Amino acid sequence: MYTIKLFLIIVPLVLSSRANQGNLSSDSKPSEPKPKFANLEEVKLIANGLLQLGHSLKDLAHKTKSEMNDIFKKLNIFDQSFYDLSLQTNEIKKEEKELRRTTSKLQVKNEEVKNMSLQLNLKLESLLEEKFLLQQKVRYLEEQLTNLIQNQPDNQDQPEVTSLKTFVEQQDNSIKDLLQTVEEQYKQLNHQHSEIKEIENQLRRTSIQELKENSLSSKPRAPRTTPTLQLNETKNVEEDGLPGDCSAIHKRSGHRSGIYAIRPNNSQAFNVYCDVKSGSSWTTIQHRRDGSQNFNETWENYKHGFGKLDGEFWLGLEKIHSIVKQSNYILRIELEDWKDNKYHVEYSFHLGNHETNYMLHLAQMTGNGPKVFPEHKDLVFSTWDHRAGHLNCSEGYSGGWWWHDVSDENTLNGKYKKPRAKSKTEKRRGICWRSQNGKLYSIKSTKMLIHPKNLESFE
Numbered sequence: 001m002y003t004i005k006l007f008l009i010i011v012p013l014v015l016s017s018r019a020n021q022g023n024l025s026s027d028s029k030p031s032e033p034k035p036k037f038a039n040l041e042e043v044k045l046i047a048n049g050l051l052q053l054g055h056s057l058k059d060l061a062h063k064t065k066s067e068m069n070d071i072f073k074k075l076n077i078f079d080q081s082f083y084d085l086s087l088q089t090n091e092i093k094k095e096e097k098e099l100r101r102t103t104s105k106l107q108v109k110n111e112e113v114k115n116m117s118l119q120l121n122l123k124l125e126s127l128l129e130e131k132f133l134l135q136q137k138v139r140y141l142e143e144q145l146t147n148l149i150q151n152q153p154d155n156q157d158q159p160e161v162t163s164l165k166t167f168v169e170q171q172d173n174s175i176k177d178l179l180q181t182v183e184e185q186y187k188q189l190n191h192q193h194s195e196i197k198e199i200e201n202q203l204r205r206t207s208i209q210e211l212k213e214n215s216l217s218s219k220p221r222a223p224r225t226t227p228t229l230q231l232n233e234t235k236n237v238e239e240d241g242l243p244g245d246c247s248a249i250h251k252r253s254g255h256r257s258g259i260y261a262i263r264p265n266n267s268q269a270f271n272v273y274c275d276v277k278s279g280s281s282w283t284t285i286q287h288r289r290d291g292s293q294n295f296n297e298t299w300e301n302y303k304h305g306f307g308k309l310d311g312e313f314w315l316g317l318e319k320i321h322s323i324v325k326q327s328n329y330i331l332r333i334e335l336e337d338w339k340d341n342k343y344h345v346e347y348s349f350h351l352g353n354h355e356t357n358y359m360l361h362l363a364q365m366t367g368n369g370p371k372v373f374p375e376h377k378d379l380v381f382s383t384w385d386h387r388a389g390h391l392n393c394s395e396g397y398s399g400g401w402w403w404h405d406v407s408d409e410n411t412l413n414g415k416y417k418k419p420r421a422k423s424k425t426e427k428r429r430g431i432c433w434r435s436q437n438g439k440l441y442s443i444k445s446t447k448m449l450i451h452p453k454n455l456e457s458f459e
Helices: 002-028 040-151 158-213 246-252 299-304 317-324 424-428
Strands: 258-262 270-277 280-288 329-337 342-351 360-367 378-382 401-403 432-434 440-452
Touching: 040 158, 246 258, 246 270, 246 280, 299 317, 317 342, 317 440
Parallel strands: none
Antiparallel strands: 258 270, 270 280, 280 440, 329 342, 329 440, 342 360, 360 378, 378 401, 432 440
């Protein structure tokens, strides 16, 4: 480009100089004729300028061609990538449709299994009642047969009485077999229901993960599961009805620590873990030992319970309330730190219903451990999705808990963290405990248990 500009400047100057020379010569010598051709130097100069101009144009053409080829290559790569992305988007949409169809089918099957499970539960209860009535009738008939045998004057009718007794025993055995069959079917349905729930949770987690990968929105709160207390094998079903709590089971027959069925105040039956100690049995309402269960759950899950009764679990506020409204109860809290030191503390307490946010009022602390709750104050239960009043503690402290008007550092439902946390903030979010001297500890295991003050109320 510089050569072209130089050539365009030189040519007019050369022509102008020639014109000026011609004019001067004509003024001085008007008789000389003008030359018809330019001199050799001017021709060489013009030719050299044209040659350089040609080389510059050639270089410019090659450079432009190379740049155009690079642009076309990049466009082809972009078109291919856009095409591949379109194919992947179509496949993801197809998979999403299939997942939605599968989820809807599983939800329908889940509802069917729920209905069948409820129907079987009702039938099982009616069969248990019929069994109890029939057993009473069988006892009555046995007594009548015994009296007839003892008071029979001759032995001619003895075979008829024996055959009648045998028939009654056969009927009783048939009823027992039928009840056992119904119980096995009920367990199978519960197992299928649990499997369907697990598949639904997996599909839900898969769908959430795909949405996260394909969206540009900010990161939401971590997804929460919807765990429920696992249905364990029902034990210790008494003929005169289920007991009201673990202490009533122990008073009737004695038993080892384990899972048993209770029915407080003739409410719906449910399973609990009974912890036998000091000559009686305590009903466990909370247990943590290894961090296998996430306790940062919703209000509904804290209300109805979650986890495994033979591992980490929360029994459920509604179940706890149904037990403690039977009588006056003691709340016992057991703690173990990472040095295997064990502590316990006991309270007399009162627990309200859901309308009061399960308000807790405690008094009369005893034991060798520090305070868990403030005494003689009304504490309300709060979770991250259900804030009681103006409290905002459950957002800063993971897990639902009973709080007063200000947030305390002692919460046994926090995120399970091992010791040596890096900062105070991370320590606060663990199963933490602040002693009276102000030092903050990380707790290894916790257990909350309840026991009636007066066992006579359950006789």
